[in-house]
Amino acid sequence: METVKSTEVTLTPEEKRRVRKKSWKESFTAYLVISPWLLGFFGLVIGPMIYSFYLSFTNYNMLTAPVWTGLSNYVKLFTNDPRFIQALKATFTFVVIAVPLKLAFSLFLALIFNAGKKGSGLFTTIYYIPSIIGGSVAIAVVWRQLFGRNGAVNSMLDSLGLSTISFFGEPNAAMSILVLLVVWQFGAPMIIFLAGLRQIPKDLYEAASVDGAGRIKQFFKITIPMLTPIIFFNLIMEMIGGFMTFTQAFLVTGGGPRDATLFYAVYLYEVAFEFLNMGYASAMAWVLLVIIGFFTLIIFKTSSLWVHYDSDGGK
Template sequence: MNTKVATTSTRRTLFRISRKSGESNLHGYLFISPWLIGFLLLTLWPIAQSFYLSFTDYSLLASPVWTGMDNYKRMFFDDADFVQSLKVTFTFVLVSVPLKLFFSLMVAQLLSKSMKGMSLYRTMVYFPSLIGGSIAVSILWRNMFGVDGYINKVLAVFGIEGRGWISDPDSALWTLILLNVWQFGSTMVIFLAGLKQIPQELYESASVDGAARWRKFYHITLPMLSPVMFFNLVLGVIGSFQMFTAALIVTRGGPMHATYTYALFLFEKAFKHFQMGYASALAWVLLLMVALITVLNFYVSRFWVFYETDGGGRK
């Protein structure tokens, strides 16, 4: 009899705990419901829709017509602009990302020193990144590097004949690369935070052993900073593949498609030619490219990224 009573009491207790746990979970779901609804309706559903539309012929003016793999076949075998946009984008990424990382690290090294007014210098250096991606700055950049722009006026003072920097196919892409490198503030701040975490005892020990400054940088700074460098590399690559505003405002993809980036190509197909199905296919190819390159970066990182928890580096 006592055993039955105990069993019944245990079941009631478990039921109460289960009911309270369920009520607690329900309250939690209610609190996150605005985000959950937004994620389902504004993120997950559009992603699923774009995947479906990538296999259709859709112009926004009529219902989608299923075409199978036609968009992808056209992309890889018949569209010369697709190939050109890939060339421009990969050139932009391969040149601008290393330059931005190098320049950011060098500036972070200078700003990591302790001296009077350093906080003001850091703020001044970081400020361009707050406005660097805006349309206003892109317009300013176009005015600076135009035929009658500020750059050529400054060169004329020294008797140097300028050129149409953004109207010359040989130099147009370099103006966009320079703009991207100029927006180094966020990357620099992350490097600066990483430099502050390196133990000063390592540098002091190296100084006692007579190590030169470049040896300290190569054997201490770079290995200890490699996780931060890897983080900036991944973000830089992803961001550079999506470069759009400057290409649209500064050069409009020209001259002769010299700055016709992939994102600009996708935008024109979607909102200029109303080829939404084809644009969706382009978007998914861009996603796959960025994902594959990111996975490759993670794989290669095991050979050069150092983590303290690995006891000497990743293997």
């Protein structure tokens, strides 16, 4: 058997120079095109992050120069700040309750709209609207009026002969209001779930029906396993959003009553812009980053146990 030898093209020094020049021009053009993004990324993201990391080791009130204090801010956070612990507790409680409810409700509606009933496209659009306006200041103000002492909800309860509820006076009621508001903004995960449902082959359901599998069995044996990559994505995004929830708690409950809804972002805002303790707030911001990164890492590490991808490797 004759062996075919590969031939290498030998370039002259002049040709090599031309190739390098052409490659440099192409690279320069590419970097020139993305330069606005690079300037924004390094100037508005990386730069402030590095500076905030430095400030987290200082005492800085924005009126005088930062004073280096070492780890004192971090030590105070975990040993001498009960409101920080309360903010962690309130935020974790909110995330544990709101995120699963939001995902479950989003999937439920996606299943309904995926049935392809008449007008489902219109209703999908209508149901998506809360996700666009739900996080706005206006909606938060309206929500506060609805659940106020003399608001529409208590007026309805009174007209039905039922006892009114002090939504902003009871910790559990105040937390429930915020959970309900966030769950109401289910449009974005619903659309993603709907897209995932429409990618599941119909043949799988037909084969399962032939084998005698009912709708419930098909849901748990076909729909859920095929949707696990979508569930994984929505879980990550909603968890991150839950830890950073600010507008709803700040405007609707103000962190009350008795700091029951003092979410992490609300307390961080108070420390930074009301108490002007920017060094301490920077330390809080970095702790939040570590917390979100930690739980994100856990979800990624455990995803191999429950997320199923359509590939030979099963991942």
